[in-house]
Every structure is written in structure tokens, then in C-alpha cells.
Amino acid sequence: MRLNNVLQYFNIKILIYFLIAVTAVYTLAFTYYYNFKDDGYILADWLINYQDGGFKRRGLSGSFFFLAQDLTGLRLNYLVYSVQFAVISGFFWLYSRLIRYKITDLLYLSLLLSAIGFVGLLNTVTYVGKKEFIVFLLFTGFAYLLDQDKLSEKKEYLFCLALFITTFLHEVVLFYIPYFAIALYLKTGVLEYKRYIKYFIAVGIPTALILLFGKNVNEGMSLQILAKRGVHPVYGIFYWNINERDYIRQHSREYILYLISLAISILHIAYYLKFLNNRKVLSIMLAGAFLFSLPLFYLAIDWGRWMYIHMMLMIVLFALPIRNGQSVLSFAKITVNRKFYIASLIIIFSLLYRVEMSGKGFTFEGILYRVFVAPVELLNKM
Numbered sequence: 001m002r003l004n005n006v007l008q009y010f011n012i013k014i015l016i017y018f019l020i021a022v023t024a025v026y027t028l029a030f031t032y033y034y035n036f037k038d039d040g041y042i043l044a045d046w047l048i049n050y051q052d053g054g055f056k057r058r059g060l061s062g063s064f065f066f067l068a069q070d071l072t073g074l075r076l077n078y079l080v081y082s083v084q085f086a087v088i089s090g091f092f093w094l095y096s097r098l099i100r101y102k103i104t105d106l107l108y109l110s111l112l113l114s115a116i117g118f119v120g121l122l123n124t125v126t127y128v129g130k131k132e133f134i135v136f137l138l139f140t141g142f143a144y145l146l147d148q149d150k151l152s153e154k155k156e157y158l159f160c161l162a163l164f165i166t167t168f169l170h171e172v173v174l175f176y177i178p179y180f181a182i183a184l185y186l187k188t189g190v191l192e193y194k195r196y197i198k199y200f201i202a203v204g205i206p207t208a209l210i211l212l213f214g215k216n217v218n219e220g221m222s223l224q225i226l227a228k229r230g231v232h233p234v235y236g237i238f239y240w241n242i243n244e245r246d247y248i249r250q251h252s253r254e255y256i257l258y259l260i261s262l263a264i265s266i267l268h269i270a271y272y273l274k275f276l277n278n279r280k281v282l283s284i285m286l287a288g289a290f291l292f293s294l295p296l297f298y299l300a301i302d303w304g305r306w307m308y309i310h311m312m313l314m315i316v317l318f319a320l321p322i323r324n325g326q327s328v329l330s331f332a333k334i335t336v337n338r339k340f341y342i343a344s345l346i347i348i349f350s351l352l353y354r355v356e357m358s359g360k361g362f363t364f365e366g367i368l369y370r371v372f373v374a375p376v377e378l379l380n381k382m
Helices: 002-007 012-035 059-072 076-099 106-112 118-123 132-147 153-169 171-176 178-188 193-213 222-228 244-250 252-273 279-292 294-299 303-317 338-352 367-381
Strands: none
Touching: 012 076, 012 106, 012 118, 059 076, 059 153, 076 132, 106 252, 106 303, 106 338, 118 303, 118 367, 132 153, 132 171, 132 178, 132 303, 153 171, 153 193, 171 193, 171 294, 171 303, 178 193, 178 279, 178 303, 244 252, 244 294, 252 279, 252 303, 252 338, 279 294, 279 303, 294 303, 338 367
């Protein structure tokens, strides 16, 4: 009884706002840090361009920044970070807007605290500054307009145009497009296949063009072009010369660990779905969304990153059916019951483990390790 009395004053919404703020500041700070180190991934991936050899995947962003530099005379590092700052800040701001009146509960909080959710950013610094934040921003804006009943047909086509352009920035958007269809279903409760087709066409056409006509990311002159423009990456995307399927086979013991993290996440989502309406159809659609992304796991080594994108999109998606309250501090009061104990165990376990972007798929080096153990180990070394 005493525990019930204490927990009913525990405001979950304030904790969610705090987690959003901490994650946003952390992400922006480390994105800045790696940009000005001329990082070969967090900066250089945005600088793949058409100037070196012509049309290629992801090349639109680099050509845009080259043009911006020619017009402004600013360093590429500043130009790239300004866009990253706008995209990342925009995502966190829109997400805050989406959930501000939602009556969030402990189980929803557990999604954010998943090792591949918001906490994943705090666990694995290599998640910061990536182009998938554009997908997060678009999807969160899409979900927000849906939630506010402001998604007109004209706005839908504008989102399709944005997705079309984004695919030229990073082809990963193709593999997560089912979430836009799932969001529409969650809002309407009706399967509207004809309505969904335009989203798949919007990303399918640029993907086909890239597959048919796209050249290598580095056609031999990219590093020289960047050097002339003041950027000097010494590793990363422009040096990448690895057969990724062979790499996965050679590191199969490490990659098998991803199955542990995947199983934990599936059980987590399955338990969350127990409390949603139309959970059978929704479960099938989510399973379909994961299967749709399987080529990514075959083609590229960043298995943790692909899982992280799924979880982040589901965190936004599951905000839609949560009912609204009267205040930005509205939350569901905690009741000590079976659901409370299961959600608490999920949260504690999520804070214990870590999922690397590529490499070990499961280690006990989560937030609790990084806060309480790693500093002690560092002090001992000193």
C-alpha cells in the first residue's frame, strides 16, 4: 500500500521530457565533436557527392554542401553541422509536441529506455549524426499531423516528395517506408492499400535509378576533392573496401549475439502490443515491416543500427493510439500490479545491456555499467 502511495506521485511525463532533453543535448554535442574531427562517417557520409564520377547513392547531400560552400565561403564542417543540428533538433522538438498531451505510462517509458531506443544513443555514440535522423524527422512530422487530424491529401503528396528526395540522400529510407502505412492504419483502423502505394513508389523510383545508374561512393577523387575544400577524413566511408557479407561470416560469433538483443526487443514489443486495440493486424504489419528490412541485414554490417531505427520509429508510432489528457504533464498514475513489475523488470534489464552498431550485438555494458562501473575502472587505470 505504501509503495502505491509513493508511486502515484511519480510523474512519468517529466521523466520522458528529461530523457528527451538529455538525449538531444548528448546527440547534438557529440555530432558537433565528430564533425570537427573530420569524422569519416558522421561528417563524411554527408559529403558523398556527384562531382567525383557522377550520379551515385547518397551523393545529393555532398553536392548540395559544395554549392552552399561556394556561395557562402563557410567551412563544410559548419554547413553540415547546421543541417544536422536543424534535423536532429527538429526531430526531438516534434516528438515532444507529439507526446506532450499524451497520458503516458510506465510501459511506454520502457520503450524509450530500451537499449536500442533513446538510451541506445547514450550507450553508443556512433548512432549520432547519421542521416536516419531525416527519416525520424519526416516520420514524426507525419505522425504529428495524423494525430492532429491535419494530414490533408496535399500534405501527403508533399511527404512523398520529401521521401523521394531523402532516398537520394540515403537509400535506407526504402527499408523503413512500411511504417508510414502502419501509422495510417493506426489512425484510421482501415487497411487502405491504394493509399499506401504512393509512399512505396516515392522511394522505389529513386532506388531503382540508383541501382541502375549509380556509381561507387568513391570513384577515386573524393578525398582529393574534400581536401581542397578543407576536410581531411583519415578513415570511414571513402576508405570502405570490405565485402560486408564475408565480414559478417568471419565475425559470426559476434553477430550471433544480435539474435539475443533481437529476441529481447521482440518480447518487449509483443508485451506492449498486448494492451493495444487491433493488435493482431498491427503485429502482422510490424512483422512485415521487419521482414521488409531484412535485405539491409544481408547487405550491410550495421545490424545494431538497423534495429535501432526500427525501435525509434516504433516509439513514435506507438504514441499515436495513446489517449490525450488536459495537461502537458498528463501521465498514467502507476499501480503496483503485474504490469508494473514486468515493465520495471524490462526497464532494469534494458539499462544493463548494450547493442553496438556493428560488432557485438549484446554486452552487459549498458547505462548502469557506463555510469557506475566504467568510471571506477577508469580511476583504477589512472
